[in-house]
Amino acid sequence: MAQSDRPRVVIIGAGFGGLWAARALKGTHADVLMLDRNNYHTFLPLLYQVAAAELEPEHIVYPVRSILHRYPNVRFLLSEVTGIDFTAHLVKTREHVFPYDYLILATGSTSHFFGVPGAVEHAYQLKTLEQAIDLRNQILFRFERALCENDSVRREQMLTFTIVGGGPTGVEFSGALAELVRGPLVKDYPTLNFSEVHILLLEAADRLLPGFPERLQTYTLQRLRKMGVEVRLQATVSQIAAEAVLLKDGTLIPTETVVWTAGVRGEAPPASGEVQEAHSGRIKVLPTLQIKGQPKVYVVGDLAYIEEDGISLPLVAPVAMQQAELAVQNIQRQMRDQDLLSFRYRDPGTMVTLGRNAAVVQIGRRTFTGFLAWVLWLSVHLFKLIGFRNRLLVLTNWAWDYLFYERAVRLIVPVPDERV
Amino acid sequence: MAQSDRPRVVIIGAGFGGLWAARALKGTHADVLMLDRNNYHTFLPLLYQVAAAELEPEHIVYPVRSILHRYPNVRFLLSEVTGIDFTAHLVKTREHVFPYDYLILATGSTSHFFGVPGAVEHAYQLKTLEQAIDLRNQILFRFERALCENDSVRREQMLTFTIVGGGPTGVEFSGALAELVRGPLVKDYPTLNFSEVHILLLEAADRLLPGFPERLQTYTLQRLRKMGVEVRLQATVSQIAAEAVLLKDGTLIPTETVVWTAGVRGEAPPASGEVQEAHSGRIKVLPTLQIKGQPKVYVVGDLAYIEEDGISLPLVAPVAMQQAELAVQNIQRQMRDQDLLSFRYRDPGTMVTLGRNAAVVQIGRRTFTGFLAWVLWLSVHLFKLIGFRNRLLVLTNWAWDYLFYERAVRLIVPVPDERV
Numbered sequence: 001m002a003q004s005d006r007p008r009v010v011i012i013g014a015g016f017g018g019l020w021a022a023r024a025l026k027g028t029h030a031d032v033l034m035l036d037r038n039n040y041h042t043f044l045p046l047l048y049q050v051a052a053a054e055l056e057p058e059h060i061v062y063p064v065r066s067i068l069h070r071y072p073n074v075r076f077l078l079s080e081v082t083g084i085d086f087t088a089h090l091v092k093t094r095e096h097v098f099p100y101d102y103l104i105l106a107t108g109s110t111s112h113f114f115g116v117p118g119a120v121e122h123a124y125q126l127k128t129l130e131q132a133i134d135l136r137n138q139i140l141f142r143f144e145r146a147l148c149e150n151d152s153v154r155r156e157q158m159l160t161f162t163i164v165g166g167g168p169t170g171v172e173f174s175g176a177l178a179e180l181v182r183g184p185l186v187k188d189y190p191t192l193n194f195s196e197v198h199i200l201l202l203e204a205a206d207r208l209l210p211g212f213p214e215r216l217q218t219y220t221l222q223r224l225r226k227m228g229v230e231v232r233l234q235a236t237v238s239q240i241a242a243e244a245v246l247l248k249d250g251t252l253i254p255t256e257t258v259v260w261t262a263g264v265r266g267e268a269p270p271a272s273g274e275v276q277e278a279h280s281g282r283i284k285v286l287p288t289l290q291i292k293g294q295p296k297v298y299v300v301g302d303l304a305y306i307e308e309d310g311i312s313l314p315l316v317a318p319v320a321m322q323q324a325e326l327a328v329q330n331i332q333r334q335m336r337d338q339d340l341l342s343f344r345y346r347d348p349g350t351m352v353t354l355g356r357n358a359a360v361v362q363i364g365r366r367t368f369t370g371f372l373a374w375v376l377w378l379s380v381h382l383f384k385l386i387g388f389r390n391r392l393l394v395l396t397n398w399a400w401d402y403l404f405y406e407r408a409v410r411l412i413v414p415v416p417d418e419r420v
Numbered sequence: 421m422a423q424s425d426r427p428r429v430v431i432i433g434a435g436f437g438g439l440w441a442a443r444a445l446k447g448t449h450a451d452v453l454m455l456d457r458n459n460y461h462t463f464l465p466l467l468y469q470v471a472a473a474e475l476e477p478e479h480i481v482y483p484v485r486s487i488l489h490r491y492p493n494v495r496f497l498l499s500e501v502t503g504i505d506f507t508a509h510l511v512k513t514r515e516h517v518f519p520y521d522y523l524i525l526a527t528g529s530t531s532h533f534f535g536v537p538g539a540v541e542h543a544y545q546l547k548t549l550e551q552a553i554d555l556r557n558q559i560l561f562r563f564e565r566a567l568c569e570n571d572s573v574r575r576e577q578m579l580t581f582t583i584v585g586g587g588p589t590g591v592e593f594s595g596a597l598a599e600l601v602r603g604p605l606v607k608d609y610p611t612l613n614f615s616e617v618h619i620l621l622l623e624a625a626d627r628l629l630p631g632f633p634e635r636l637q638t639y640t641l642q643r644l645r646k647m648g649v650e651v652r653l654q655a656t657v658s659q660i661a662a663e664a665v666l667l668k669d670g671t672l673i674p675t676e677t678v679v680w681t682a683g684v685r686g687e688a689p690p691a692s693g694e695v696q697e698a699h700s701g702r703i704k705v706l707p708t709l710q711i712k713g714q715p716k717v718y719v720v721g722d723l724a725y726i727e728e729d730g731i732s733l734p735l736v737a738p739v740a741m742q743q744a745e746l747a748v749q750n751i752q753r754q755m756r757d758q759d760l761l762s763f764r765y766r767d768p769g770t771m772v773t774l775g776r777n778a779a780v781v782q783i784g785r786r787t788f789t790g791f792l793a794w795v796l797w798l799s800v801h802l803f804k805l806i807g808f809r810n811r812l813l814v815l816t817n818w819a820w821d822y823l824f825y826e827r828a829v830r831l832i833v834p835v836p837d838e839r840v
Contacts, residue, residue, distance in 0.1 A: 039560065058476040058477075065608040069607055144497075
């Protein structure tokens with residue numbers, strides 16, 4: 001059988017959704033092409049640790065080509081998709097046009113600022129590796145600058161770090177930042193007065209971690225406050241400037257670093273043909289994960305908007321991974337003219353880490369806090385990484401590479417601007 | 421005794437020279453200030469491995485503040501020196517002016533292009549961490565681009581990597597690049613025709629590693645050629661363009677990546693007052709390492725030009741480290757009105773690694789090649805790192821940090837442009 005007779009599946013995006021789809025398609029009859037604008041996969045659940053200078057950027061990314069070595073029917077191309085033609089079944093990049101028989105859209109999400117003035121220009125984000133490095137640099141630079149500043153009001157403004165959004169990312173990052181400041185930075189800057197350092201966590205609702213069980217919300221609030229994070233509830237940001245944040249109630253907070261974790265929106269390439277958008281750029285999909293009216297196009301991960309029992313699914317890796325697997329099953333069923341399956345999320349639980357030895361975990365109706373939750377968090381991330389690399393423990397692999405200098409860091413980051 | 425009575429020593433530069441000077445001043449009567457434009461020290465001997473995607477950037481740098489924790493009389497400031505006033509004994513940065521009693525200049529060297537047209541604009545360099553990352557990105561991007569290129573002539577141009585200069589850096593980098601290409605990249609790009617990949621090493625002289633014993637030169641040439649590096653001797657570059665290199669003999673080499681390792685020049689901040697410059701921006705110093713006519717100013721490392729037996733000393737870390745120690749001894753002698761000592765280099769030997777299991781080593785009159793030389797190279801770098809961290813094995817430390825996620829990556833890199 002000629003290569004050209006094999007059904008062509010194009011996957012856009014090398015996040016959890018895209019990679020899990022590629023893995024599910026491994027060894028099948030399909031001829032798979034994966035496109036991404038980076039040549040690496042980012043393990044987003046640990047991105048905030050890069051921003052908090054806890055992990056090196058290279059430790060949470062992995063070259064896509066290294067993962068795909070073992071998938072002979074999957075090709076990869078470093079390329080930004082510039083458009084999709086749903087009618088002609090084409091994916092366009094700057095250089096090429098790729099026809100597809102089946103398309104899996106897994107391009108994820110980006111920050112959503114809800115139109116807050118100044119947010120786009122001044123807020124730091126935590127959605128890409130570059131953003132995390134940028135934020136890390138900003139934080140460390142503020143301390144260096146503060147050393148040279150004789151005006152204590154200006155110094156306090158430099159050393160005030162404001163995190164907007166009390167969801168999992170905001171909570172995890174503010175905890176990690178508090179540990180960075182109270183630990184290594186106190187040693188690095190012995191002449192600074194650390195009572196001038198403020199870590200503010202602003203949440204518009206009246207509690208942290210909205211949607212979590214109350215016990216975990218209370219524990220999180222108490223624990224973060226104990227760690228020195230100044231949590232302000234019912235604090236809605238109305239404007240962000242280079243050196244301050246304005247709240248809806250008129251409070252002006254002098255701060256040179258504002259981190260936005262308060263919302264995300266879907267991020268899809270421009271497409272011709274009708275797409276039923278839900279809200280915030282996310283694409284409404286059928287229970288089969290197809291786009292209505294486009295039976296050959298599947299959407300998985302953050303970009304897919306789907307409700308279960310009237311509630312939209314959370315934007316987390318397990319949803320993306322399970323959706324990717326179902327999308328591939330449905331593609332295979334389509335090829336065999338079988339009935340398609342509907343997506344049903346099997347919730348493995350949710351966990352948020354606050355710092356060393358402290359986390360909150362919800363599994364089904366059970367909740368855990370403190371050291372036990374932290375150990376659970378560690379184990380699950382280890383387990384996820386095992387699944388991710390399929391056969392080898394990634395951590396062991398990395399440690400081995402590290403010890404024996406075996407690792408080739410084949411990452412194109414930061415993306416060069418001028419030279420390309 | 422009041423703080424202000426203590427002699428103020430300012431060290432400019434946190435390379436080997438600057439750090440070893442700080443270490444020698446630790447615990448003395450002096451009040452030491454170290455200035456550098458980065459907040460990290462770069463272990464330059466391994467920089468080429470970052471460019472060859474062998475090591476992660478963070479593995480060869482170390483936060484200066486972490487090193488100086490143990491030196492209570494040494495302060496650090498992240499700052500670029502904008503000028504020195506030798507008459508008034510002042511060091512100027514953008515924000516401050518620091519008076520000094522003694523000054524140690526250790527600002528190192530930068531690339532020297534000898535006026536070759538196009539070199540500044542188009543050549544990649546191997547003198548800073550940013551340059552190494554930039555070069556790594558360029559190399560990896562060329563392979564991604566080549567995948568999308570249907571014209572084989574254009575493809576070969578993209579996949580031709582030209583290294584100018586057959587000294588230690590050029591030799592080490594071309595060997596490491598050959599290993600990257602023939603190992604990981606062959607696996608990453610199974611559809612590429614690797615006979616289109618060329619690694620060219622151009623050397624103007626009639627031999628590689630000028631100044632080394634002939635046995636080592638011959639071994640290096642044979643070994644590199646066996647590794648697939650196309651070495652061209654007596655090849656002088658006369659012009660560099662974005663997509664080609666022109667040689668003096670008229671040969672035009674189509675290549676999109678030119679790496680310049682053919683020369684370095686001293687890099688000193690602008691100074692008022694008379695400075696006797698030797699050549700290529702390096703400052704001629706007395707045998708005591710003082711600048712003539714400026715008895716309170718010492719120059720160490722690449723920036724210092726000094727001859728022994730009519731031959732100028734090589735620009736290597738051991739010279740910088742030994743000079744730093746002598747400069748500090750002489751400063752202490754000046755304080756006590758004692759006679760100053762003259763610098764005499766104790767050559768610990770020279771080593772150049774060509775790849776896994778292959779290196780050349782010269783210690784005194786003895787030479788080593790192959791696996792034994794490679795093991796020597798590894799051991800010496802381990803030993804250097806031990807000396808550098810004083811009490812702990814850095815490699816063990818790093819491995820430990822890595823395994824247990826203890827390490828705080830407090831590095832400001834890449835330097836943010838817009839936000840500061």
